Amino acid sequence: MKKTIHIISLGLACVAVAGCASKSDIYMVQDDVRQLREQSQQSGGESAEMYAEMQRLRDEVASLQGTIEEMRYQMKQQDEAARQRLMQGETAATDSTRLETLYMPDQATTGLQPASAEQLQPPVVSPGTDAVQNVAEPEAALPKLSDQSRFTSGRAAFERYDYPAARKELEILLADYPQSPLADDAQYYIAETYFNEKWFEKAILEYQLVIEKYPEGNQRPAAYFKQGLAFEEIGDSTNARVRFRELVQLYPESNEASVAAERLP
Numbered sequence: 001m002k003k004t005i006h007i008i009s010l011g012l013a014c015v016a017v018a019g020c021a022s023k024s025d026i027y028m029v030q031d032d033v034r035q036l037r038e039q040s041q042q043s044g045g046e047s048a049e050m051y052a053e054m055q056r057l058r059d060e061v062a063s064l065q066g067t068i069e070e071m072r073y074q075m076k077q078q079d080e081a082a083r084q085r086l087m088q089g090e091t092a093a094t095d096s097t098r099l100e101t102l103y104m105p106d107q108a109t110t111g112l113q114p115a116s117a118e119q120l121q122p123p124v125v126s127p128g129t130d131a132v133q134n135v136a137e138p139e140a141a142l143p144k145l146s147d148q149s150r151f152t153s154g155r156a157a158f159e160r161y162d163y164p165a166a167r168k169e170l171e172i173l174l175a176d177y178p179q180s181p182l183a184d185d186a187q188y189y190i191a192e193t194y195f196n197e198k199w200f201e202k203a204i205l206e207y208q209l210v211i212e213k214y215p216e217g218n219q220r221p222a223a224y225f226k227q228g229l230a231f232e233e234i235g236d237s238t239n240a241r242v243r244f245r246e247l248v249q250l251y252p253e254s255n256e257a258s259v260a261a262e263r264l265p
Helices: 002-018 023-042 048-103 147-159 163-176 183-196 200-213 220-233 237-250 255-263
Strands: none
Touching: 147 163, 147 183, 163 183, 183 200, 183 220, 200 220, 220 237, 220 255, 237 255
16 A cells, blocks of 8 residues: 555656646546545555545645646746847837937037046035935844744634634744744644634644654644544544544543543444
């Protein structure tokens, strides 16, 4: 089964390198993902890690489709911009020639001498004069917020149900302070935002990050439990039971384990 996942990932990589893909290529990858899940279910149920891997493949397919469309759009815009610049350049050159022909006086008939380079220079303002100096003051850089400030702001947004704002603050915390003791809490609440928005597939992936990246974190039991609930919400009782059973085995003294044990047959 892992071999099948490697083949699918290789196919995605080839399509990305080529820079383009037909709809049949995308459908082929999607069919492979569905076939993988069916094979896993026939063999006694897929593991949570296998399910997370398939979700990542689906995200890559969606991302690839968006990237292809974006590249096509950008290429079209660049071609249009180049054509406009070419037309503007030709027009400007023609207008400049016409202006010189119409308005430049003939030195032979007027007796006027062309201005020298020195005459065309702007006047020099001496120090101490009343001339206004239009020099823009450089803007002061905003101070970088601490990890605690980011977490507090993200939690506040979470409590008022502003989940996009909460994710933004917590993702900045993870980017600026990846080794922060609050990192596992930030990742857990990112997963919680998706769970509360009922995007359970995405929540499963985010809970999996808590489990994999922070093995010593205090949110790991809760991540196991909430991931099991998310599996139940999408009708995958097999993986839900797998997660509840692992929770009871790894953290038997936790509050989540006692609740999970009641959900096991």
